[in-house]
Every structure is written in structure tokens, then in C-alpha cells.
Amino acid sequence: MKPAPFRYDAPATLDETLSLLAEAGEHGKLIAGGQSLVPMMNFRLARPGRLFDLNGVAELDFMRVEGARLRIGALTRHAAFHRPPCEGPTGALLAEVVRHVAHYPIRQRGTFAGSIAHADPASEWCLVAATLDAEIVARSRAGERVIAARDFFVASLATALRPDELVTEVRLPVLGARWRTGFCEFARRAGDFAIAMSAVALRLDAGIVREARVGVGGVEDRPSRQPAAEQALAGRPVSPAALAEAADAAAREVKPMTDLHADAAYRRHLVRTTTRRALERAAA
Amino acid sequence: MSAPSDKHAVALEVNGREYRIAVEPRRTLADALREDCGLTGTHLGCEHGVCGACTVLVDGAPVRACLMLAVQAHGRPIRTVEGLAGMDGALHPLQAAFHEAHGLQCGFCTPGFLMLAVGVLEREPDIGDAALREILSSNLCRCTGYQNIVAAVRAGAARMRRSTGHG
Known part of the structure; x- marks a missing residue:
């Protein structure tokens, strides 16, 4: 239960970090909070030859609202969301979801962007990113590109990032006052990995759903939007029947995985429940 | 290039x-704390961030010492269970509360629970029951069933408020 040997560098600037990444290629690995990487290294499931520590790169330690976007820098810790980071539904959703992200001591070190780059299927932040159409900003020495969440998550622990790229920030839309958000997660214990979870955002106008975003996580190999559930809501009044139909649609469309925590049929059952509850919380 | x-x-x-x-x-x-500094009060259970026995305070925040590299802690203030009692051996209010409320049995998890609770109570002295229980679920104890740990932390919180003059 000790990491294999590696070379360690603690760059002070983003430029220095990008040069190290370019030079190391497949052997290089970034560490920010380390709350997923170090366990994998302790188990030797990960054996990076070189480790680049982002914690001294002060320019990546920011979170701010610009226009209608919340910009979350690479060093923003989970604990920064214990209070809403911005006004309105986006801030409220983040402050609710963070209570489900691991445990308090893990939240002191782990980072939002690190969770996105790690792409665990059970990650709450990845689900939020997929549901709200986050933009992931990736930098390398070759330049910057902005990757939409739907293109970013490729499979379990796999993303569109290249080995020489670093997530410098994640941008979330700051939803306006007409939006309502809801979240529901099922896990065996507080702080445990989600077996199924749903995040939703509804834009309402006089009780009618004008736009719906329904996301499901912990169920497939990556977080997903659920178009059938969204269509079941669009243009309809918020009613128990509409919410139940949308939850049924999500449960019908998902392709759940089976693992030692739960089989596919059980996960499908949970998706119906977590989606309905998330919608009820949004509509309340 | 270094090896x-x-x-x-x-x-x-x-x-x-x-x-x-x-x-x-x-x-x-x-x-590093145990082997290089000789501070064996910090215990290692799972070594992958699940059990919390190794919890210490870094910059005042409770963290898993098994998930942080020693090189990352360079120059940062760290507190371990060895730093809780006074120079005269007088127990920290939370240690005294654990003793009195039977907040431990085998004691293996105790340093981690103490540092977790001290870190949280110093930041949130008036934390509510539900939030406190949620935070204490961060660490594992296989003896007590947790009830006495919750009771000890509650009693310790009251003592800490008194000793720091916060009512």
C-alpha cells in the first residue's frame, strides 16, 4: 500500500506545467487534490513515472462569475462549494451536491476540476457538468481548446483529454431565476459512491416547463443527459404525472451497468426513483 | 535529472x-510523520482514504495523511494527536470528553476522530447535530457503534466553547 517510485516536480506556473507535460508524454501525471489518484497509486493501479503537482500554480486557484458563466479554476477544492459560489439556481445546486461528494476531509483537498478530469462514472461533479452542459477548458503547449461536456466524457475514467493537456478550468452556466434545480442520489452510506443519481434543471414559465435538462450518473460508464425524459417534460405543466412520465422515460432509456454494488435491473429501478425525486425537488 | x-x-x-x-x-x-518524525500517534488503517485513522490537520483543515505526500506538506503547519494535550500532560477538552463518554474502546481510530473533530469544532464551534453526524461518518470505528463518539464530541464541543470563552 505504498506508491511505486516516481519523479516529482512542483511547477510554479502554468507554462512550466505545460512544458513538463509535453516533455513527459504518457509517463506524466498531474496531481491536484490527489484524493482519487493517491489511492490508485497506493494500490499501484496507477504507476506514473512522473508526477506534476499543481498546488503551487497560483494562477489556477480561482473561482469567479464572468457574464453568465461560473469559472471554476483547476485548484478550486470541493469545500469551496459548501456555500453557494454564485447566486441563483446554479449556486444552490452546487452547494447541495457538494454534501454528497465524498467526506468532509476529502473535500478539503479534492478539486472540482480534478474530479472532472478523473471522470469516475459515480462522480457528482461529472453529472452536474453533463447536465448543465459545462465547458471544459483544456490547455497544452499547442494552445487552448474548449470541450463540451457531452464530448469530454468518453468512458469510465476516460476523457477527451490528451496526455499533454491540463484542465485549467470548468465553466458552468449561471442559470437565471426562472430555472429550478434538483438533485437526488442513492448510495449505501453518506459519502459513498453513488449507485444511481439524477440532476435536473427546469426552466419554468407560469408553471409550464419551457426547457428541461435531466442528467443521470453512477449508472452508465459516464454521466448522460436523458433526451426522452427531457422531451416528456417540455411544454407541459409541472404535474405529478409529467414528472413520473419523465422518470419512466429515463429509466427506460438508460443502459445500466452491473457491478458488485448493484445489478442493472436494480440500477434501472433506482434511476426512476432518483429522477422523480430530483424533479419533485426542482418543482417544489 | 533526478532519479x-x-x-x-x-x-x-x-x-x-x-x-x-x-x-x-x-x-x-x-x-513521514510515523517513520521520519517518530510521531506514531497518527495511525494507518486502510491507506487509501476510507477509514480516516490517519486524519491530521494541515493549515487547520482535517485531511487524510495517507492521501497527501510529505513533499506536499513542506512548510505547512501540521497538527497531530501528539499536539492536543498541554505541556503538563493535561488532556485537551475533547480528549477528556472521549475519556468520560467512553468514546473509544480499542482506541485505534481515536487519533483520527480527535483530529477530525478538533478541526471541525475550531471552525464551527456551534455545529448542529445532523451536520456533526454527517462529518463524523467520514471516519470508521469498528468498536463503539459511534453513539459514544457523537456524545463525546458533543460534550467536548461544550468544553471547548467554555475554554475559549465563546459562551
Whole structure:
């Protein structure tokens, strides 16, 4: 239960970090909070030859609202969301979801962007990113590109990032006052990995759903939007029947995985429940 | 170019005292505290961030010492269970409360629970029951069933408020 040997560098600037990444290629690995990487290294499931520590790169330690976007820098810790980071539904959703992200001591070190780059299927932040159409900003020495969440998550622990790229920030839309958000997660214990979870955002106008975003996580190999559930809501009044139909649609469309925590049929059952509850919380 | 096994000079500031050590980058903070500083009060259970026995305070925040590298703790103030009692051996209010409320049985998890609770109570002295229980679920105890740990932390919180003059 000790990491294999590696070379360690603690760059002070983003430029220095990008040069190290370019030079190391497949052997290089970034560490920010380390709350997923170090366990994998302790188990030797990960054996990076070189480790680049982002914690001294002060320019990546920011979170701010610009226009209608919340910009979350690479060093923003989970604990920064214990209070809403911005006004309105986006801030409220983040402050609710963070209570489900691991445990308090893990939240002191782990980072939002690190969770996105790690792409665990059970990650709450990845689900939020997929549901709200986050933009992931990736930098390398070759330049910057902005990757939409739907293109970013490729499979379990796999993303569109290249080995020489670093997530410098994640941008979330700051939803306006007409939006309502809801979240529901099922896990065996507080702080445990989600077996199924749903995040939703509804834009309402006089009780009618004008736009719906329904996301499901912990169920497939990556977080997903659920178009059938969204269509079941669009243009309809918020009613128990509409919410139940949308939850049924999500449960019908998902392709759940089976693992030692739960089989596919059980996960499908949970998706119906977590989606309905998330919608009820949004509509309340 | 350095080799992976080359040692890095690290200065750890633990409980107000500086320890100058030389460690490989792969040395975790938990191992450095135990093996290089001789501070064996920090316990190691799972070594992958689940059990919380190795919880210490870094910059005042409770963290898993098994998930942090010693090189990452260079120059940062660290507190471990050894720093809780006074110089005269008088127990910290939370240690006294654990003693009185039977907040431990075998004691293996106790240093981690103490540091977790001290870190939280110093930041949120008036934390509510539900939030406190949620935070205490961060660490594992296989003896007590947790009820007495919750009771001990509650009693300790009241003592800490008194001793710091916060009502």
C-alpha cells in the first residue's frame, strides 16, 4: 500500500506545467487534490513515472462569475462549494451536491476540476457538468481548446483529454431565476459512491416547463443527459404525472451497468426513483 | 535529472516544532510523520482514504495523511494527536470528553476522530447535530457503534466553547 517510485516536480506556473507535460508524454501525471489518484497509486493501479503537482500554480486557484458563466479554476477544492459560489439556481445546486461528494476531509483537498478530469462514472461533479452542459477548458503547449461536456466524457475514467493537456478550468452556466434545480442520489452510506443519481434543471414559465435538462450518473460508464425524459417534460405543466412520465422515460432509456454494488435491473429501478425525486425537488 | 528514488529535503512543521527530513517523493505524509518524525500517534488503517485513522490537520483543515505526500506538506503547519494535550500532560477538552463518554474502546481510530473533530469544532464551534453526524461518518470505528463518539464530541464541543470563552 505504498506508491511505486516516481519523479516529482512542483511547477510554479502554468507554462512550466505545460512544458513538463509535453516533455513527459504518457509517463506524466498531474496531481491536484490527489484524493482519487493517491489511492490508485497506493494500490499501484496507477504507476506514473512522473508526477506534476499543481498546488503551487497560483494562477489556477480561482473561482469567479464572468457574464453568465461560473469559472471554476483547476485548484478550486470541493469545500469551496459548501456555500453557494454564485447566486441563483446554479449556486444552490452546487452547494447541495457538494454534501454528497465524498467526506468532509476529502473535500478539503479534492478539486472540482480534478474530479472532472478523473471522470469516475459515480462522480457528482461529472453529472452536474453533463447536465448543465459545462465547458471544459483544456490547455497544452499547442494552445487552448474548449470541450463540451457531452464530448469530454468518453468512458469510465476516460476523457477527451490528451496526455499533454491540463484542465485549467470548468465553466458552468449561471442559470437565471426562472430555472429550478434538483438533485437526488442513492448510495449505501453518506459519502459513498453513488449507485444511481439524477440532476435536473427546469426552466419554468407560469408553471409550464419551457426547457428541461435531466442528467443521470453512477449508472452508465459516464454521466448522460436523458433526451426522452427531457422531451416528456417540455411544454407541459409541472404535474405529478409529467414528472413520473419523465422518470419512466429515463429509466427506460438508460443502459445500466452491473457491478458488485448493484445489478442493472436494480440500477434501472433506482434511476426512476432518483429522477422523480430530483424533479419533485426542482418543482417544489 | 533526478532519479525517482532521490530524496527531497522537506521541512515539516508539526505541532509547532520543525522536523527536517529527507524523503522520497512517494513517502506519504502519514508515513513521514510515523517513520521520519517518530510521531506514531497518527495511525494507518486502510491507506487509501476510507477509514480516516490517519486524519491530521494541515493549515487547520482535517485531511487524510495517507492521501497527501510529505513533499506536499513542506512548510505547512501540521497538527497531530501528539499536539492536543498541554505541556503538563493535561488532556485537551475533547480528549477528556472521549475519556468520560467512553468514546473509544480499542482506541485505534481515536487519533483520527480527535483530529477530525478538533478541526471541525475550531471552525464551527456551534455545529448542529445532523451536520456533526454527517462529518463524523467520514471516519470508521469498528468498536463503539459511534453513539459514544457523537456524545463525546458533543460534550467536548461544550468544553471547548467554555475554554475559549465563546459562551
